[in-house]
Amino acid sequence: MTKIVGVEIVEHEPDPAPLIELVGVRAGYGSIEVLHGVDLVVREGAVVALLGPNGGGKSTTVKVLAGLLTPTAGEVRLAGRCVNGTSADVLARLGVCTIPEGRGIFPNLTVRENLRMATQTGTRLSRVEETAYARFPRIAERRNQLAGTMSGGEQQMLAMARALAVDPAVLLLDELSMGLAPLIVEELYELVAQVASEGVSILVIEQFARTVLGIADTAAIMLSGRIAAVGTPQEIEQQLSSAYLGGSHE
Amino acid sequence: MSNFLFYTVSGVALGAVYAIAASGLVVTYTTTGIFNFAHGAIGMFCAVTYWQLRVDWGVPTWLAIIIVVGAVAPALGIFLEIAIMRGLEGTSEITKLVIPVAVLLALNGLATWIWFDDPTQVKSVDPFFGSLSTVSLFGQHLLWHNVIGVFVAIAVAITLRIVLYRTQLGVTMRAVVDDRSLVRLNGGRPDRAAMAGWAIGAMAAAIAGILISPLISLQVLALTLLVVDAYAAAIFGRLRSLPLTFAGAIVLGLLKSYWDWFSAGGTKWPFLQNFRNAVPAVLLFVVLLALPQDRLRGAVVSRTRESFHVPTVRQAVAWGVALIAGIAMLQAIVAGPDIITLEHGMALGVMGLSLVLLTGYAGEVNLALFSFAGIATIAAWQFDVGPGGNALTTSLSVPGLAIATLICALVGGLVALPALRLRGLYLGLATFAFAIFVLNEVLLQSDQLTFHQLGLKFHLDLFTGGTLTVPRPNWFGVDFHASERSYLMLLCVVFVLLGIGLIALRRSAYGRALAAMKDSPAACATLGLNVTRLKLSVFMLSAAMAGLGGVLYSAQLRTVSGANDYDVFLSLGLFMLVVIGGVGYVSGAFLAGVFGGISFAVLGSLFDKLAHDYASFEPLFHFGGKFSTLLGSALAGIFLGRNPTGVAQQIMDGFRPLARARTAVGIWIAAEVALWVLSWQGPLSHWWFAIITFVSVFVVPRIIMMRYPDRFAAELGRPAPSDDDVPLELVGLARPFTEADRELFDAALSIAASTEPV
Known part of the structure; x- marks a missing residue:
């Protein structure tokens, strides 16, 4: 039984082992601290949605998890091992796959060359291409086009394709919906749900919550550099408006 | 027809070498985002190493090439990347320009120290298979060396194409430019890619250096300027496309070769005798003007923190009075020769002020400071002395100085025309090209210029005889010609007045507009500011200041040489020193003068004195002296230039x-x-x-x-007695963020006091 800011959840089954854990993580940029002690768990095969308004520290949390930012205090654990200070490329090769905020692609490389970048983790190019084109036939047509010249939705598909082709253990998705048409966002999240059903642990970060809550097992609200609430998607949905509009979220 | 064939084939051969050099420049730029100003210097350094192996030590040619291209060059490139360039990520554009300039000066100093007595000394190296070994093609006898050059260029082109587009390393190298952290998120290693970029760039520079040194001359300065030829070619491909860069290189080679043909080796029109060396600069200017450029970039907001504190005019006056008093006290106790050293530093400081205005306040770049100084000096000399006049009996007049300043403003305006479209790096290189043009077409004109061939009767003296004797002023009843101490004080007063003027200007509406333009030209335009007029005016004003400072600098030297005293590398050096000093501050220009004119000279002479006094330690002191005079300022640039x-x-x-x-x-x-x-x-x-x-x-x-x-x-690093005076919004900046603050903020923002782990 866990106490979460006034909400009590009764857990019926033993939980799968945590794959990613943040324990009291503090991090920031220079002398400005952004995360003031974040505790978060992503269990094996679970989809966790991290929600909250702008400036709450969601993207900073992803940066810490991805190895782009070293925490100043606390621990980041990957499958039980502390990975504080491990660089992003090592984590990527260990199976932590991140699609950063904005378009996670290289605009001046062709689609094919973008996919080639995914082979750094050891997967063969032919296999990466095969998986990517099977999932997204639309980008297969554009394989020799410069990625930066594609539409926003296609670019995000390419980013997803590249990430999924390497069979990641954990997928970190930062603001997948940013600047995209609702239909495309829906399409992308259907895919995320499909990937989740294949057993990949996923941490999704979104400002626009409702789409994500549909696919998440657990959701958390992040406010002012701290996790303000954790619960089932239904519980969190009730607290969302107060979280975004300010005031109490008890 | 046979002439045409001959010059075409020679042009292609020359173009092939430029293509190799330019492709190295493009590879480094596209993979690291740094324009390697030291590219020519790396080529020079490798070419001299090759000379050392092949000529001096008699190593077989093939082995010497393998050692230089396969080991020395990549090692040098990788060393530069690890030791210096890696730290430049995320720094300002000015820093990215200054550090490679410092590397250029360091390599020049090192090569001069090891191999040459002075930077203009020439070594000779034979072409491959000797200068008599030719092959016949289309009825023309071609040197084997040139034929090999063309084939090497083709091989380099094919290899680079394969490496960059077909290999994992190459794709990663290109990906790093797009998004360095995304490469890491993909499991790639950006540092390795950058190292490979520098190694390949240095290898290309080495090949070009080895191929070109028998064709031009193995000399520090000439080979270092290979970077300009390479850049002129690379700009065809906008520093990105390799095929267009190769095309540009061939065009450049052909232009130089055809110019040799039309001008009969430079003898047909004496006033254009050095034009051959200015061809790349002219081509560069033309291409920069013709190419479409990104006009206003508002989206790219500088992520570096460069905040310059602007003093009030009253503070500036107080500091100015203190400086004059300090220099007056100093000059009273130092001996004659040291006064001249102080004068030199002060004169450089006055010239440096123009960069404070242009680069510090307006964010534009001028790498042709000494060219303006040269132009202004000629103008003032023509006005006050003139051909046949005696500089020793004349003095520098106020109208003469005013006209020189005005001419510089006008020339500055002309140079600024491309600047209206260009920014940062492109502008810096355009002004550097201008400097090379002025050096060849104005400062090196040691013969009286006649225009009989054009049917014109008049003649012109620019730097006839190679030197000019520049008069000093005779103002307020003080003969600055006779007294070095008075001239030092004059320079000091001019510096202070200009400095106060600059600070007043910066605090005016005009100064605020400049600062706004530096931050975001696009935002300025949307506010209704005329960015074009602003840029033009600040460039003209800064050129005028450079001209004014330049005449005083020349008068300080008394006799100036067109070839040595306005060298393009002096402009690079002063630019670097002002940035080290602090390009946003008047005191930064003063420090540049102290560094450039005084400190390393004083150190050098101190070591010489020590070597003389303590003969047993002579080698050590001699080493120290050489080190400080040849490498001092360049190393200062490498280590201090990073501080924005x-x-x-x-x-x-x-x-x-x-x-x-x-x-x-x-x-x-x-x-x-x-x-x-x-x-x-x-x-x-x-x-x-x-x-x-x-x-x-x-x-x-x-x-x-x-x-x-x-x-x-x-x-003192002790806990403050009370932190109550730190405003809330500065907590975390003015002092560290504590647990007490967290609770205070939580209470103020009504955030739940604590959250337990999930």
């Missing part, structure tokens, strides 16, 4: 807290004045005065702080 706000601000930040102990500072200054009086009157030797002053600058502030621990708690 410069040394001036660091020094000021160190002394600013002392305002809290005014009495103690007053006593310190009084003690210094007393020591000066002792030194002036004789009891205390000048050396002791200098040593005590130097040490006190470091020690006394510390003593004052320790005397008043309560007032300087933060500086």
Whole structure:
């Protein structure tokens, strides 16, 4: 039984082992601290949605998890091992796959060359291409086009394709919906749900919550550099408006 | 027809070498985002190493090539990347320009130290298979060396294409430019890619250096300028496309070759005899003007923190008076030759002020400062002395100085025309191209220019005889010609007046507009500011200041040589030193003068004196002397150029807290004045005065702080008695963020007090 800011959840089954854990993580940029002690768990095969308004520290949390930012205090654990200070490329090769905020692609490389970048983790190019084109036939047509010249939705598909082709253990998705048409966002999240059903642990970060809550097992609200609430998607949905509009979220 | 064939084939051969050099430049730029100003210098360094192996040590040619291209060049490239360039990620564009310039100067200094007595000395190296070994093609006898050059260029082109587009390493190298952290998120290693970029760039520079040194001359300066030829070619492909870069290189090679043909080797039109060397610069200018450029970029907001503190005019006047008093006291106790050193530093400082306006305030770049100085000097000389005049009996007049300044403003305006479209790097290189043009077409015109071939009767003296004797002023009844001390004070007063003027300008509406333009030209345009007019005006104003400073600099030297005293590398050096000093500050220009004109010269002569006095340690002191004169400023640039706000601000930040102990500072200054009086009157030797002053600058502030621990708690690293005076919004910046603050903020923002782990 866990106490979460006034909400009590009764857990019926033993939980799968945590794959990613943040324990009291503090991090920031220079002398400005952004995360003031974040505790978060992503269990094996679970989809966790991290929600909250702008400036709450969601993207900073992803940066810490991805190895782009070293925490100043606390621990980041990957499958039980502390990975504080491990660089992003090592984590990527260990199976932590991140699609950063904005378009996670290289605009001046062709689609094919973008996919080639995914082979750094050891997967063969032919296999990466095969998986990517099977999932997204639309980008297969554009394989020799410069990625930066594609539409926003296609670019995000390419980013997803590249990430999924390497069979990641954990997928970190930062603001997948940013600047995209609702239909495309829906399409992308259907895919995320499909990937989740294949057993990949996923941490999704979104400002626009409702789409994500549909696919998440657990959701958390992040406010002012701290996790303000954790619960089932239904519980969190009730607290969302107060979280975004300010005031109490008890 | 046979002439056409001959010059075409020679042009292609020359173009092939440029293509190799240019492709190296493009590879480094596209993979690291740094324009390697030292590209030519790396080529030069490798070419001289090749000379050392092949000519001096008699190593077989093939082995020498393998050692230089396969080992020395990539090692040099990788060393530069690891030791210097890696730290440049995320720094300002000015820093990315200054550090490679410092590397260029360092490599030049090192090569001069090891292999040459002076940078203009020439070594000779034979073409491959000797200068008599030719092959016949289309009825033309071609050197085997040139044929090999063409084939090597083709091989380099194919190899680079395969490496960059077909290999994992190449794709990663290109990906790093797009998004370095995304490469890491993909499991790639950006540092390795950058190292490969530098290694390949250096190898290309080495091949080009080895191929071109038998064709031109193996000389430090000429080979270093290969970067301009390479850049002119690379700009065809906008520093990105390799095929267009190769095309540009061939065009450049052909243009040079055809110019040789039309001008009969430069003899047909004497006034254009050096034009061959200016061809790349002219081509560069034309291409820069013709190419479409990104006009206003508002989205790219500088992510570096360069905040320059602008003093008030009253503060500026106070500092100005203090500087004049300080220099007056200093000149009273130093000997004659040292006065000239001080003068030189002060003159450089005056010239450096124009960069404070242009680069510090407006964010534009000018790498042709000494070219403006040269132009202004010629103008002032023509006005006051003229051909046949005697500079020793004439003096520099105010109208002469005014006309020189005005001409520089106009020329500055002409140069600025491309600047209206260009920014940062492109602009810097355009001004550097202008400097090379002026060097070849104006400063090296050692013969009287006649235009009979064009049917014109008049003739013109620019730098006839190679040197000019520049008059000094005779103002306010003071003959600055006779007294070095008075001239030093004149330079000091001019510096102070210009400095105060600059600060007043910066604090005016015009200055604010400049600062706004520096931050975001696009935002300026949307506010209704005429960015075009603003840029043009600031460039003209800065060129005028460079001209004014330039005439005073030339008059300080008294006799100036067109080839040596306005060298393009001097412009690079001064630009670097002003950035080190602090390009946003008047004091930054002063420090540039101190670094460039005084400190390394003083160090050099100090080591010479020591070597003379202590003969047993002569090699050691000799080494120190060479080190400080040849490498001192370049190494200062490499180590200090990274600080975006410069040394001036660091020094000021160190002394600013002392305002809290005014009495103690007053006593310190009084003690210094007393020591000066002792030194002036004789009891205390000048050396002791200098040593005590130097040490006190470091020690006394510390003593004052320790005397008043309560007032300087933060500086002494002790907990402050009370932090209540730190405003809430500065918590985390002015002092560390604590648990108490967290609770305070939580309460204020009504955030739940604590959250337990899930």
